[in-house]
Amino acid sequence: MASAPAIDKEALRRKYAEERDKRLRAEGADQYRRLESEFADLAADPYRPVEPRDPVTDHVTFAFVGGGFAGLVVGARLKEAGIDDVRIIDKAGDFGGTWYWNRYPGAQCDTASMIYLPLLEETGHMPTEKYAHAPEIREHCSRIGRQYKLYENALFHTRVTDLRWDSEAQVWTIETDRGDRFTAKYVGLGTGPLHVAKLPGLPGIETFRGKAFHTSRWDYAFTGGDPEGAPMTKLADKRVAIIGTGATSVQAVPHLARAAKKLFVFQRTPSSVDERGNAPIDPEWFAGVAEPGWQRRWHENFVGNMGAGNAKEDWVQDGWTDLGKRIRKEIATLPPEERTPANILAKWEDADHQKMEEIRQRAARIVEDPAAGEALKAWYRQLCKRPCFHDEYLQAFNEPGVTLVDTGGKGVERITENGVVANGTEYPVDCIVYASGFEVGTEYTDRAGFDASGRGGTKLSEYWADGMRTLHGLHVRGFPNMFVVQPTQAANFIANVPHNIVDHADTIAAVVREAEERGAATVEPQEEAQKAWVDLIASGPGMNLGGTECTPGYYNNEGKGFDDRTRFFAGHPQGAMAYFTHIDAWRRSGDFAGLEFG
Ligand code: NDP
DSSP: OOOOOOOOHHHHHHHHHHHHHHHOOTTGGGGEEESOGGGHHHHSOSSSOOOOOOOOOOEEEEEEEOOSHHHHHHHHHHHHTTOOOEEEEOSSSSSOTHHHHOOOTTOBOSSOHHHHSTTHHHHTOOOSBSSOBHHHHHHHHHHHHHHTTOSTTOBOSOOEEEEEEETTTTEEEEEETTSOEEEEEEEEEOOOSSOSBEEEOOTTGGGOOSEEEEGGGOOHHHHOSOTTOOOOGGGTTOEEEEEOOSHHHHHHHHHHHHHOSEEEEEESSOOOEEOOOOOBOOHHHHHHHOOTTHHHHHHHHHHHTSTTOOOSSOSSOSHHHHHHHHHHHHHHTSOGGGOOHHHHHHHHHHHHHHHHHHHHHHHHHHOSSHHHHHHTOOOSOGGGSOOEEOSSHHHHTTSTTEEEEEOTTSOOOEEOSSEEEETTEEEEOSEEEEOOOBOOSSOHHHHHTOOOBOGGGOBHHHHTTTSOOOBTTTBOTTSTTEEEOSSTTTTOTTSOHHHHHHHHHHHHHHHHHHHHHHTOSOEEEOHHHHHHHHHHHHTSOOSOTTGGGSOSSGGGTTTTOOOGGGGGSOOOTTOHHHHHHHHHHHHHHOSOTTEEEO
16 A cells, blocks of 8 residues: 655645634634524524423422533432432423434434443443434433433423522522522532534624524424434425534534535535444443443543553544544654653644544545535644544535535625525525534633622632632532532543543532531532642643634634633643542542531
């Protein structure tokens, strides 16, 4: 086999910079708009009607905001620990979080089901595919809800509007948009990082006379079909536009391509789309794997294949472990004495260039129209944007009814009554699908829709004004009996997020059990312990994936980068494995060092 041509690194860096510069926009993240005010109708739940109910005014031991994986797994662990009155509150009509909303055709997990789906061992569920589709994931969420009786106390279609610590009664008071006002001894926040849908702020967007919806509010009544994969027959005579080519669009486009009379895919920046290689899971193979404790070992194996991990084998074998292995293989070519940070970064860049070149060649090979194949090539480093994996996306551009409208990095110009304008041309359409993503990088409290008030009325946003401060990413000084379930200052986004959630749930259950056994009214981190943890986090490189040399996107705040507070927006400086090992030892010791029980 002929060896791959050498890559001219300097030329490639220049090309990456040119492509980035085409896409930089002065307004940065302000180019987007929320589904509110005049777009509020687009935010309505198309999947389940809102049921009338009386306001709730009782007391529970544990209230959790968010009914996605975080709420479900924490709820399950608390039930196992003997806490019976757990209440989960969610703005959606059922459990599932992101998987409740994202029912667009083709929705599927990108991390292998064996490690992505939580509590597989506890529920006895065998994933049907290496990468499960959304209906199976949503059903798994319901399964957890049923098995752990979390439905009994749940409040759906309910937004928390206020969360306030009552220092006298030593309880949290929770208020919602359904008129509820109840108290809880403990609260958990698991609102998720990507739950506020955004639209491009395009001139004329409100004037379009056809059907328009965001991918997280898919209108099957209009398109026909269903999330389970029934064909969208009502699109057979329709001209459809999809705006955006991120991870969502990559999964939805093949389905729209099959169903619509005509599909226009409006692209500003191409995604990198590598092979998927999905396959059914063989029950016999699964039975051999599913020995007690298997999912924990799989989680650890995955982590051991990422970053500086040292796993000998790769059981998970997905796109992420492949990425980690390639980087480590390049670094291993350096003699130990030459493994300086600069040399390691250079080797990482080499591995990246090779991979991205393969991905670009894949686009050129699969797409029959050479101009479209060229336009679908991604000119940036792989972690500048969310890497995508799909075996039907690029192929969809070979369908006769599909047109790629590449905008040379400029994006769609405007929307008219009749359709979409790009490159000075109007494309009349019956339907516009906004695959324009979700808000990231705005204040946590702003996205959550409420700002918890801790001791003395201090707001969480005020307390974190100079950067996030937690112990272990979970406990916050001055906010007693409150747990924040998210990956920052813990294992971080790079790792499999559900692993982080399961780990946090184990910790919360252990801490709550300890507090109950001690008869403690409150538990919160000590000032010193929290400071030491934050100092440790800030000693690392911070979370600025790719940095401002990357093409704009939500990873780098649309090319503007983040402010100095990014130092705190990071995981354990030694990586996910170091975090999990530390916390495991901390939990096992049983002395809960750094926490104050009152
Ligand atoms: P993204 O933010 O990744 O993509 C939004 C898209 O809209 C981008 O292609 C963006 O272009 C484009 N866009 C914005 N404005 C315009 C405009 N004016 N004209 C043309 N295009 C425009 O959103 P997604 O919903 O695709 O994905 C969000 C995240 O959700 C993913 O990164 C991933 O973390 C998660 N996800 C996970 C999945 C999984 O696990 N299976 C599946 C789907 C999503 P540009 O790139 O130029 O900004």
